[in-house]
Amino acid sequence: MDKIKIIGGNKLNGKIYISGAKNAALPLVCASLLTKEPVTLKNVPALSDITFLNSLLNYMGLKISEKEEIYGGHITKTYTYQADEIKELIAPYDFVRKMRASYYVLGPVLARFHHVEFSLPGGCAIGARPMDIHLSSLEQMGAAIEIKNGYVIADAPQGLKGSHIIFSKASVGATCNILMAAVLAEGVTKIENAAKEPEIENLIDLLSAMGAKIFGRGTSILTIEGVKELHGATHAVIADRIEAGSYAIAAAITKGKIELINANPEHLQQPLRTLEKMGVTVEEKENSIIIDAQNKTIFGEDIYTDYYPGFPTDLQAQYMALMTVAEGASLVTESIWENRFMHVPELCRMGANINIHGHASAIIRGVKKLSGAPVMATDLRASFALVLAGLVAEGETIINRVYHLDRGYEHLEEKLKAVGANIERIKEPD
Ligand code: UD1
Numbered sequence: 001m002d003k004i005k006i007i008g009g010n011k012l013n014g015k016i017y018i019s020g021a022k023n024a025a026l027p028l029v030c031a032s033l034l035t036k037e038p039v040t041l042k043n044v045p046a047l048s049d050i051t052f053l054n055s056l057l058n059y060m061g062l063k064i065s066e067k068e069e070i071y072g073g074h075i076t077k078t079y080t081y082q083a084d085e086i087k088e089l090i091a092p093y094d095f096v097r098k099m100r101a102s103y104y105v106l107g108p109v110l111a112r113f114h115h116v117e118f119s120l121p122g123g124c125a126i127g128a129r130p131m132d133i134h135l136s137s138l139e140q141m142g143a144a145i146e147i148k149n150g151y152v153i154a155d156a157p158q159g160l161k162g163s164h165i166i167f168s169k170a171s172v173g174a175t176c177n178i179l180m181a182a183v184l185a186e187g188v189t190k191i192e193n194a195a196k197e198p199e200i201e202n203l204i205d206l207l208s209a210m211g212a213k214i215f216g217r218g219t220s221i222l223t224i225e226g227v228k229e230l231h232g233a234t235h236a237v238i239a240d241r242i243e244a245g246s247y248a249i250a251a252a253i254t255k256g257k258i259e260l261i262n263a264n265p266e267h268l269q270q271p272l273r274t275l276e277k278m279g280v281t282v283e284e285k286e287n288s289i290i291i292d293a294q295n296k297t298i299f300g301e302d303i304y305t306d307y308y309p310g311f312p313t314d315l316q317a318q319y320m321a322l323m324t325v326a327e328g329a330s331l332v333t334e335s336i337w338e339n340r341f342m343h344v345p346e347l348c349r350m351g352a353n354i355n356i357h358g359h360a361s362a363i364i365r366g367v368k369k370l371s372g373a374p375v376m377a378t379d380l381r382a383s384f385a386l387v388l389a390g391l392v393a394e395g396e397t398i399i400n401r402v403y404h405l406d407r408g409y410e411h412l413e414e415k416l417k418a419v420g421a422n423i424e425r426i427k428e429p430d
Pocket residue numbers: 023024026101127128129130131132133134135169170171172173174195313314336337
């Protein structure tokens with residue numbers, strides 16, 4: 001298994017191109033199951049999560065072609081998906097266990113083919129991750145759902161029917177899945193307490209370009225008038241706000257200055273305001289964000305993770321890495337996931353002073369310096385927090401389990417190296 005070696009201490013300066021958002025691309029790719037015509041997606045990030053999802057769709061019978069194109073001033077991937085000859089209506093365990101978000105096939109396949117079998121993914125490192133909202137909503141839309149041998153088997157022989165659904169939590173995954181189910185359902189579906197993340201707006205824009213009728217974009221009440229069929233479309237994945245926020249911290253923690261090209265500041269308002277309160281200068285441009293921490297003192301600050309537009313849970317670990325070397329104390333409260341402090345013991349091994357209270361709060365008291373160490377993380381964002389700690393730590397940090405980073409950070413070492421980091425991948429046989 002590959003490792004990443006970082007020698008800390010370099011200030012990072014320059015420009016980083018922000019890639020297409022993984023969490024936007026995953027549902028967009030699955031939306032191609034809703035039509036027999038080709039769906040072309042631009043600015044798709046080159047990440048292992050996308051490769052896994054493509055292999056599942058390929059198994060189901062989709063034709064997938066790939067090319068490189070300039071988008072947003074840099075080379076990106078464009079994929080075309082065509083679901084005109086679907087062979088399998090099943091997402092087997094071997095695919096789903098590698099990539100949870102394979103659950104995005106559920107809504108579109110059931111809506112278009114009236115049957116789907118889907119291996120339940122189970123929990124993961126950050127929490128139990130139930131799917132009750134996805135399943136009960138589909139039942140409300142007329143699906144018969146049975147759980148057998150670890151699989152969800154869903155049938156709607158007469159097709160799905162529009163319904164008035166009130167989500168108990170503003171789940172991102174359930175909002176995407178039920179949107180993709182509702183666009184081909186008979187009649188009107190109303191979703192209350194829908195998630196409002198920018199990735200959902202990106203999905204609504206693709207579905208609308210495919211002929212869907214969706215009202216309430218950007219709000220927590222979505223109304224969908226079902227149509228008989230959808231057609232092909234060409235659409236671009238939005239820039240990854242979590243990747244942008246992660247590199248903003250790389251600038252802050254090394255007291256450098258980085259311009260995040262293609263990042264959309266509108267999607268990062270809470271994290272940017274937090275950075276300013278911590279003492280960093282933030283300049284928002286139309287298509288980029290400049291993070292300047294040169295000669296600045298970084299102060300502690302509190303964060304509370306919440307549904308969008310609240311502070312994103314997917315940036316909690318990275319901000320905590322910055323807090324470990326800030327002046328004074330910070331309080332982090334995690335309200336979305338029940339087990340999202342797995343990075344804390346690893347940061348402490350590097351010299352951080354963090355106390356966890358219960359399972360939702362952590363107090364971080366800033367220390368003068370961190371020191372490099374061999375570390376490993378159990379999830380994607382926690383792994384990036386360790387990269388950040390490594391960038392500022394004295395000496396050498398070795399990050400194990402690099403496959404987590406490969407799931408969500410395109411060209412990680414190249415991007416960091418280009419702004420001055422001393423970072424390299426150590427290739428090792430699996
Ligand atoms: C997505 C993101 C993930 C991010 C999360 C919250 C993707 C691929 N992943 O995950 O990176 O951390 O949003 O912003 O986009 N819940 C239920 N029942 C359900 C579904 C969810 O109780 O049926 C709960 C979850 O346990 C959690 C909360 O709702 O406490 C939010 O989860 P959700 O928004 O669904 O997260 P994901 O879509 O899985």
